[in-house]
Amino acid sequence: MFSFSLITVLCLSAASIFASKVVEGSQPVLQKTVEALFKERSEVMYPGSCKIIRSSLRQSRMCVREPGLHKILVTAKEQAINACEETFQYDRWNCSLVFNRKARRSVFNKIYRETAFIHALIAASITHAVAKACASGDMTRCSCLGSFKKNTTFQWKGSGCGDDFKYGKKFTRNFLDFKHAGADQIGEILKQDVVVGVDAIGEQMREVCKCHGFSGSCTTKTCWKRLGPFNSAMGLLKKHYHHAVKKKIVNYTTKRAIAPKVRKRTNVDRKNLVYFQKTPNLCLSTKGRVCKDRDNCATLCCGRGFVTKKKSVSSRCRCKMVNCCFVQCDTCTQDVDYYVCK
Structure with missing residues (x-):
């Protein structure tokens, strides 16, 4: 009886330790990158081709192939932080890095509701910035995406330029090293949070059309897809924040892949943000x-x-x-x- 109780205590201790160690050196690139982009509020530049973060080898190679990428990452970081602070300025959590000054509990110590939201926010911002850069020509490895449609047989050369959301989504997953974020429960959940953020940008795609013809007529119409300002996605992202789902950590003693039975028990709606730990009392910070x-x-x-x-x-x-x-x-x-x- 004593040994069984001892084993139970040890297992619960292991669960607590594992849940609080998501920021250690073994942390996947996805978590490191999201944390670095949200934490760094200054204009400091790091050595290496990416400059804005301490990049992994994979990220460094991507920044070498795309010399203007560090400027796009700066845009992604700034628009994410600014939009977050503007949207949450009258909420108890106002996008600060610590929940209260006295306890010094970092938002990245565990996977809180706010941590899940930040992962979605940064992923959404990178996707948006890259898609816009493709349309503007600031990225050389992609091009503007025009879904041109003509409603007559009149020949006209399309000049409309669409935002390449599809490339932005692919780039974000590659830059965050999505595949290697981990097959454990924490990795699976954070990948879901990233997908929620990226999809929120996709839902902002709208068709923009331009008419062509004599005397203002619309004998020919050219259409393409365009994203709105990043702030236009914040309403949906904040809605995801308020409707985030709390789950229990099931596979907490090891980082091996989740068994099928465990995976089935931990499944939630893929459209929801997911977090593990309850947010500390925010009243002390207001x-x-x-x-x-x-x-x-x-x-x-x-x-x-x-x-x-x-x-x-x-x-x-x-x-x-x-x-x-x-x-x-x-x-x-x-x-x-x-x-x-x-």
């Missing part, structure tokens, strides 16, 4: 945060209340037309209220 309005304070301030302050805001006012075509405005200043969590 002190001093600015609310969007009084109603937002009720949630953001965790019931502690808020302080009303005033600030001066300048805006254009009393505008009038001068000399036919020139608009002249005054600058008006007024005091407005804003709210800060206690």
Whole structure:
């Protein structure tokens, strides 16, 4: 009886250790790259061809083949972080790297809901940046993708240029070394989170058309696929964040492939983000945060209340037309209220 209890305790300890060691040296390229791109908030450049991250051999070769890739990665990093901070600025988690300053718990210590979201976010941003770079000509190993359709037999040379989402998706998987992210449960789940992020970009594809003909008629129409701004995908990504599914770690004592029976038990809807650990209490990190309005304070301030302050805001006012075509405005200043969590 004692030995059975001892084995049980040891197994549970192993589970805890394994779950908290996802950032060790044996960490796959996928996790290292996502963490590096989200953590690095400065303009520091690293040695090597990729410059923006400490790249793996595979990534270095990709950056050598595509000299402008490091600029595209900079774009991907910046648009991901900026969009995240703008979207979550009035949420308890505002895309910070630690959940609260006192505990110093990093968002990457375990696989929290926020960790799953970041993996989807970075994958989505790389896919978007690469697809756009293909259309603009900033990447030389792909080209703009035009799904041109003509509704008449009139011959016209297409000049429309579509965003190559298909190439962006393929590139993201290769750059993150998707195949070698691990066949254990953590690897399988993080790959699913990446796929959710990439697919969120694919859902933003829209058809853009241009008419051609005499006197503004549309005798010929040329159409191609185009992505919207990256921020247009944030609504869907945030929805995935709120609907993320928590799963228990089943195969936690080893990183070998999951057995078919275990894989069947751990399956979830492939359209959902998945995480393992419950997010620590975020209320400790909201002190001093600015609310969007009084109603937002009720949630953001965790019931502690808020302080009303005033600030001066300048805006254009009393505008009038001068000399036919020139608009002249005054600058008006007024005091407005804003709210800060206690």
